[in-house]
Amino acid sequence: MAASIELTKEYGYVVLVLVAYAVLNFWMSFQVGKARRKYKVFYPTMYAVESENKDAKLFNCVQRGHQNSLEVMPLFFVMLLLGGLQHPVVAAGLGALYTVARFFYFTGYSTGVPANRMKIGWLSIVAGLGLIICTASFGINLVVREML
Numbered sequence: 001m002a003a004s005i006e007l008t009k010e011y012g013y014v015v016l017v018l019v020a021y022a023v024l025n026f027w028m029s030f031q032v033g034k035a036r037r038k039y040k041v042f043y044p045t046m047y048a049v050e051s052e053n054k055d056a057k058l059f060n061c062v063q064r065g066h067q068n069s070l071e072v073m074p075l076f077f078v079m080l081l082l083g084g085l086q087h088p089v090v091a092a093g094l095g096a097l098y099t100v101a102r103f104f105y106f107t108g109y110s111t112g113v114p115a116n117r118m119k120i121g122w123l124s125i126v127a128g129l130g131l132i133i134c135t136a137s138f139g140i141n142l143v144v145r146e147m148l
Contacts, residue, residue: 005085013092014084018077021099025073028066028106035062035110058112065109065117069102076128083134086141091134098127 035041039059041048047063048056076098084091105121 007085008088010088010092011084014080014088014095017092017095017099018080020096021073021076021102024099024103025066025069028069031106031110032063032066035059061112061114062110064114065106068109069106072128076131079128079131079135082138083131086138087134091131094127094130094134098124098131101127 036043036059039048039053039055041053041056041059041063048059050056053059076095080091080095080098084095101121101124104119105117105124108116108119108121
């Protein structure tokens with residue numbers, strides 16, 4: 001049996017959070033570009049080598065902050081969009097928390113002290129787990145509804 005999905009107006013919040021994260025991602029990529037110029041790490045070099053660049057750790061922290069955000073972005077987008085189908089306000093709130101926490105994760109990491117990424121950045125883990133629960137709830141609802 002097919003299931004139809006009606007997008008409520010509240011789902012618009014979910015979409016706007018996704019756009020906000022996309023803007024954050026662009027901003028982070030510009031910060032990496034600035035760090036490349038400042039620390040003289042040119043393309044296609046992904047990470048600086050300490051034996052070749054005295055500022056390698058500083059650059060690598062900026063690069064790693066963005067790279068880690070890219071690594072988890074697909075999971076975030078899928079959990080946000082799917083969990084938001086059943087729980088749009090909750091998912092949008094968790095997604096907004098995730099986005100703000102990822103900003104602080106990146107800016108903390110960019111200080112050159114990796115531990116600083118988790119001062120507020122740890123909240124992205126909490127928000128991500130909440131989004132996984134929203135998505136699991138959506139999936140369970142689909143299966144249970146089909147069984148009835």
